[in-house]
Amino acid sequence: MDKVPTSYDVARLAGVSRTTVSLVLNNAPAAHISPETRRRVLEAARQLGYFPHAAARRLVQGRTMTVALIWHRGPDANYRDAFLPGLLQGLASVLHQQGYYLLFRPMEVHESEQVVLELAQGRHADGFVISGPRADDPVLLDLHERGFPLVLHGQLPGTDIPFVDVDNVAGARQAVEHLLRLGHTRIGIITNAPLSYVSARQRLEGYRLAMRAAGIEPPSEWIQYGNFDEASGRRAMQALLQVRPRLSAVFVASDMVAVGARYALWEAGLRVPEDIALVGFDDLPLAAYTVPPLTTVHVPAQALGRAVGELVLQRIQGESVSSRRLPTTLVVRASCGARKFSSRANLT
Amino acid sequence: MDKVPTSYDVARLAGVSRTTVSLVLNNAPAAHISPETRRRVLEAARQLGYFPHAAARRLVQGRTMTVALIWHRGPDANYRDAFLPGLLQGLASVLHQQGYYLLFRPMEVHESEQVVLELAQGRHADGFVISGPRADDPVLLDLHERGFPLVLHGQLPGTDIPFVDVDNVAGARQAVEHLLRLGHTRIGIITNAPLSYVSARQRLEGYRLAMRAAGIEPPSEWIQYGNFDEASGRRAMQALLQVRPRLSAVFVASDMVAVGARYALWEAGLRVPEDIALVGFDDLPLAAYTVPPLTTVHVPAQALGRAVGELVLQRIQGESVSSRRLPTTLVVRASCGARKFSSRANLT
DNA sequence: CTGAAAGCGCTTACAG
DNA sequence: CTGAAAGCGCTTACAG
Numbered sequence: 001m002d003k004v005p006t007s008y009d010v011a012r013l014a015g016v017s018r019t020t021v022s023l024v025l026n027n028a029p030a031a032h033i034s035p036e037t038r039r040r041v042l043e044a045a046r047q048l049g050y051f052p053h054a055a056a057r058r059l060v061q062g063r064t065m066t067v068a069l070i071w072h073r074g075p076d077a078n079y080r081d082a083f084l085p086g087l088l089q090g091l092a093s094v095l096h097q098q099g100y101y102l103l104f105r106p107m108e109v110h111e112s113e114q115v116v117l118e119l120a121q122g123r124h125a126d127g128f129v130i131s132g133p134r135a136d137d138p139v140l141l142d143l144h145e146r147g148f149p150l151v152l153h154g155q156l157p158g159t160d161i162p163f164v165d166v167d168n169v170a171g172a173r174q175a176v177e178h179l180l181r182l183g184h185t186r187i188g189i190i191t192n193a194p195l196s197y198v199s200a201r202q203r204l205e206g207y208r209l210a211m212r213a214a215g216i217e218p219p220s221e222w223i224q225y226g227n228f229d230e231a232s233g234r235r236a237m238q239a240l241l242q243v244r245p246r247l248s249a250v251f252v253a254s255d256m257v258a259v260g261a262r263y264a265l266w267e268a269g270l271r272v273p274e275d276i277a278l279v280g281f282d283d284l285p286l287a288a289y290t291v292p293p294l295t296t297v298h299v300p301a302q303a304l305g306r307a308v309g310e311l312v313l314q315r316i317q318g319e320s321v322s323s324r325r326l327p328t329t330l331v332v333r334a335s336c337g338a339r340k341f342s343s344r345a346n347l348t
Numbered sequence: 349m350d351k352v353p354t355s356y357d358v359a360r361l362a363g364v365s366r367t368t369v370s371l372v373l374n375n376a377p378a379a380h381i382s383p384e385t386r387r388r389v390l391e392a393a394r395q396l397g398y399f400p401h402a403a404a405r406r407l408v409q410g411r412t413m414t415v416a417l418i419w420h421r422g423p424d425a426n427y428r429d430a431f432l433p434g435l436l437q438g439l440a441s442v443l444h445q446q447g448y449y450l451l452f453r454p455m456e457v458h459e460s461e462q463v464v465l466e467l468a469q470g471r472h473a474d475g476f477v478i479s480g481p482r483a484d485d486p487v488l489l490d491l492h493e494r495g496f497p498l499v500l501h502g503q504l505p506g507t508d509i510p511f512v513d514v515d516n517v518a519g520a521r522q523a524v525e526h527l528l529r530l531g532h533t534r535i536g537i538i539t540n541a542p543l544s545y546v547s548a549r550q551r552l553e554g555y556r557l558a559m560r561a562a563g564i565e566p567p568s569e570w571i572q573y574g575n576f577d578e579a580s581g582r583r584a585m586q587a588l589l590q591v592r593p594r595l596s597a598v599f600v601a602s603d604m605v606a607v608g609a610r611y612a613l614w615e616a617g618l619r620v621p622e623d624i625a626l627v628g629f630d631d632l633p634l635a636a637y638t639v640p641p642l643t644t645v646h647v648p649a650q651a652l653g654r655a656v657g658e659l660v661l662q663r664i665q666g667e668s669v670s671s672r673r674l675p676t677t678l679v680v681r682a683s684c685g686a687r688k689f690s691s692r693a694n695l696t
Numbered sequence: 697c698t699g700a701a702a703g704c705g706c707t708t709a710c711a712g
Numbered sequence: 713c714t715g716a717a718a719g720c721g722c723t724t725a726c727a728g
Contacts, residue, residue: 004469006705017715022707032713051470055412056705058403059720069452073437078633081433088432089421092454101472104417104452106440121352122399124449230637259637285426286634289578289607354721365699370723380697404721407704699728705720712715 005048014044021045025052058123067095067312068103068125070116072132075109076193079228079256080132082284083301087153090305091129098313100126113139120148127312129153133161149315153308155198155323162315163323164307168199171297171328172206175251175279178295178330180214182338184249184277187211188222190236190261192254192281195225203253203281222247226257233260234267241268249277249336255284255296262290262335273337283331293333300326353396362392369393373400406471415443415660416451416473418464420480423457424541427576427604428480430632431649435501438653439477446661448474461487468496475660477501481509497663501656503546510663511671512655516547519645519676520554523627524599526643526678528562530686532597532625535559536570538584538609540602540629543573551601551629570595574605581608582615589616597625597684603632603644610638610683621685631679641681648674 007025011018016037024033024041033041044050058064069091071084092102103125107115117139119125127149133140133156144150144161152163179187189207193200204223211218221243224236233252240247241264252258258280265272272278272292280287280296287294303326311321332338355373359366364385372381372389381389392398406412417439419432440450451473455463465487467473475497481488481504492498492509500511527535537555541548552571559566569591572584581600588595589612600606606628613620620626620640628635628644635642651674659669680686 004471007707008705018706019708019715020713023714026707028708034713037713049465049469051466052707053407053705054470054472055403055406056720057707059401059407059705059722060707062720064403082633084433084436085429088452089454092452096454102452104436104440104450106437106444117397118399121397122402123352124402285430286637289634289638291639355723356721366722367699367724368697371698374723376724382697385697400723401721404704405723407706407721408723410704697728699726701726702724704722707720708718710715710717712713 004053005050007050007052009048010041010044010050013048014040016041022052064101064123064126065099066101066103066125067091067127067129067309067316068105068116068119070128070130071104071106072130072134073106073108074132076132076228079254082256082282083299083304086301087131087305087308090302090307091309092305094306094309094313100313113137116140116143127151127316129308129312149312151308151312151315151321153304157198162311162321164304164311165199165323165325166299166304166328167325168202169206169209170325171281171299172203172251172253173210174206174328174330175281175295175297176207176210177213178332178336178338179249179251179277179279180210182249182277182336185214185216186222186243186245186247186249187216187218188224188240188243188247188250189218190224190226190233190240190250190252190257192226192252192257193228200225200253207251207253226252226254226260228254228256230256230260230263233257233262234264235260237261237264238268241265241270247276249273249279251279251281253281255280255282255287255294258294258296259286259290262294272335277337278335280335287331288333290335292335295333295336295338296331298329298331300328352401353398355398355400357396358389358392358398361396362388364389370400411474412449412471413447414449414451414473415439415475415477415657415664416453416464416467418476418478419452419454420478420482421454421456422480422482424480424576427602430604430630431647431652434649435479435653435656438650438655439657440653442654442657442661448661461485464488464491475499475664477656477660497660499656499660499663499669501652505546510659510669512652512659513547513671513673514647514652514676515673516550517554517557519629519647520551520599520601521558522554522676522678523629523645524555524558525561526680526686527597527599527625527627527684528558530597530625530684533562533564534570534591534593534595534597535564535566536572536588536591536595536598537566538572538574538581538588538598538600538605540574540600540605541576548573548601555599555601574600574602574608576602576604578604578608578611581605581610582612583608585609585612586616589613589618595624597621597627599627599629601629603628603630603635603642606642606644607634607638610642620683625685626683628683635679636681638683640683643681643684643686644679646677646679648676 131153191200283298479501574580631646
């Protein structure tokens with residue numbers, strides 16, 4: 001590989017000192033450089049294809065201009081993967097706009113938050129976005145308390161580390177209110193995950209709030225628990241089908257789980273939405289192409305990425321920030337029965 | 349933020365020189381350190397939470413232990429996003445295993461490969477994986493010729509830059525041979541993209557090879573062109589439905605396009621697979637949950653990521669490598685008609 | 697087996 | 713307006 005030019009090469013070619021090269025290239029505000037000198041330096045740099053050595057800059061400036069995204073893999077890996085491209089896109093665009101780089105670090109189940117400590121202490125990044133934080137590790141809290149810029153994507157109960165999340169309670173509530181408005185009263189729920197997950201508790205809470213506001217106290221047999229995947233949705237729906245008289249609608253707090261629930265209905269010979277109406281949560285790309293298309297709560301993955309990026313950048317600049325709960329929007333398709341459709345014309 | 353410990357702090361606490369600290373922590377092979385000294389250094393480092401300053405190491409060692417993933421966004425952004433999590437996961441795991449970090453850099457349509465030059469010349473990374481390379485830029489070839497480790501994900505015609513891709517020709521051929529084996533002879537094709545895309549040309553080629561081997565010369569009206577998304581698939585299928593006598597099967601060289609094609613069939617009141625059999629390409633997660641489930645050619649995203657990681661690491665180590673075409677596997681579900689299914693029992 | 701010294705390529709006070 | 717010098721925190725020959 002060719003040797004790469006240094007600021008010395010640029011200085012020599014332009015006939016100035018390395019100081020001047022640095023001043024020009026960094027647009028140093030104080031130092032006033034003559035237009036002619038500036039031009040010569042810029043031209044020399046361009047000609048040599050010079051870009052300052054990142055490590056040298058980082059060392060002397062004491063900052064890396066890098067944010068690390070810690071991406072937890074876990075039992076919900078498939079589920080979360082669906083959000084990765086959007087989140088990454090949103091985060092990267094905000095960072096790039098401010099001249100920051102993005103270090104991507106997936107974390108396997110067996111790895112501990114020790115990884116974050118290592119990245120932080122070794123100054124690989126100026127700040128961290130932790131996606132899918134786990135509650136059982138003190139490292140994060142310790143780093144946060146020591147002032148290290150940390151922002152969570154997803155909530156971690158019992159800490160004051162700033163987080164970004166979707167407003168799960170309001171989103172679920174919207175979904176259920178929509179069903180209520182359509183005249184349903186016997187509305188069941190399948191959660192997206194076990195209640196050990198914050199999001200599952202919150203979505204269930206939204207369901208309860210909507211029902212109570214309508215004067216309905218849902219009995220426990222109307223509530224079943226999903227576990228991220230389709231199989232869990234199928235099982236849960238089979239359980240709900242035992243309820244007598246039959247439920248007329250079910251809110252499934254995850255699109256993937258909803259796909260399994262829909263399968264169970266098909267197996268049981270029930271039509272959607274004529275026999276049972278369905279509303280999902282997440283608005284995964286596939287939701288628009290299920291049969292019938294799934295009415296669901298849209299989760300704005302890119303906006304989450306941007307928000308998380310904005311917060312971590314503010315933290316890096318030393319500002320204090322407060323957590324953000326992004327609003328969701330209900331996407332009405334055919335599975336809720338709000339739209340008239342012949343099964344043929346509304347496949348997608 | 350607290351000040352972070354340096355090797356000097358560790359040296360002082362352990363009662364040795366910084367040289368020794370470095371030797372111990374880097375497991376320097378030559379220098380034999382007494383077990384007692386080693387233990388003291390390790391203990392001191394642990395106690396202080398010391399990790400060497402990344403920038404300082406990079407500067408002195410002349411390498412970053414980082415690979416950059418350049419992710420092109422383009423007209424096919426949605427399409428490619430579906431592969432991002434798998435690719436990223438495979439790539440990151442290979443890199444991590446060898447102690448490398450991953451820098452993620454999305455590239456918008458308006459940005460040029462100049463970005464790669466900047467990252468390379470500024471020594472932000474030791475090597476690059478370029479996903480979705482574009483043919484119209486000389487920067488990549490120039491960097492490659494200067495010996496910079498570059499590996500492409502997806503092919504770039506007319507260069508000898510090593511690439512990793514799926515074997516599109518063989519995959520398409522498999523798909524079509526499967527339909528032929530089921531007794532179909534009037535088999536149409538909808539490409540995944542315009543023929544300006546290498547993968548589209550190759551998949552069409554696989555189709556042609558299979559047909560010719562069966563003694564069938566498909567007329568041009570059997571061939572329609574998709575353009576990544578569902579809408580293009582719908583249009584293309586509508587065109588294919590004009591063919592008389594009717595085709596009995598269609599190979600759609602992209603699952604997303606296939607979803608649109610399937611929609612067109614629904615609109616036309618045709619059943620899958622009874623009236624027209626369908627085979628897709630890619631095996632996106634949603635393929636298992638279309639109605640009926642889509643028989644398709646599986647593209648191993650994670651394996652692509654691992655392969656691309658292995659190649660770039662070898663290039664960084666100075667080895668020369670040759671491009672790799674990974675095999676695909678046909679996933680037989682219900683849309684091809686090979687599996688008996690009642691429409692109810694085989695929704696998923 | 698261990699330490700003193702040089703040097704990686706920058707930026708940044710500090711002089712002039 | 714521009715240059716000489718120090719220093720960021722490491723690793724690595726080189727001595728001892």
